[in-house]
Amino acid sequence: MVLPIEVNEDEQTPIYHQIEEQVKALIVSGYLPADTALPSIRALAGNLGCSVITTRRAYQNLEQQDYIKTYRGKGTFVREVTxxxxxxxxxxxxxxxxxxxxxxxxxxxxxxxxxxxxxxxxxxxxx
Structure with missing residues (x-):
């Protein structure tokens, strides 16, 4: 799955935060419903042309905020948002x-x- 996310290196906002906010918006809007599988950290980094460390940080923040859940060996999935x-x-x-x-x-x-x-x-x- 390719997410409709764009990062802008010219913005003052860090790239990980841009990714985080756009994924959050896709989830909140219903574009990404609960249980949708998200791209791996490496795949997303490749699609966006940024580092794995950057996408990992965005995913970690989203997981801490209960937007996504990562299952070892299965992948990362969207959580239910009330x-x-x-x-x-x-x-x-x-x-x-x-x-x-x-x-x-x-x-x-x-x-x-x-x-x-x-x-x-x-x-x-x-x-």
Missing amino acids: REKRSILKEQAVQDALRQAVKTARQHEYTDTEIQRLLNIVLREEK
């Missing part, structure tokens, strides 16, 4: 993205009113 947790995580992800957008706007010295105007433009464009 509907309530899924709802909370989706909202958190959108809030994080909006926080980043507001931070960027404030760095460019936009007022709250101007930020709201820009958000309304984006919302109309995305209909």
Whole structure:
């Protein structure tokens, strides 16, 4: 299985964190349902063109957060995410993205009113 994940080496965010967040989003969105087998650490590293150490760290973090489970000799699989947790995580992800957008706007010295105007433009464009 090839996961629809892209890493950007130019971002300040570490690659392992980019992988972690994208896998988490795929799980929370339902794209990767419970019990789905994930690519091995080596296969994912090869697909993304990054090191095995990087993908191992992402998988370890995801396992610590109960998104995935690794079974020795069988592979790594998606764990069940409750509907309530899924709802909370989706909202958190959108809030994080909006926080980043507001931070960027404030760095460019936009007022709250101007930020709201820009958000309304984006919302109309995305209909």
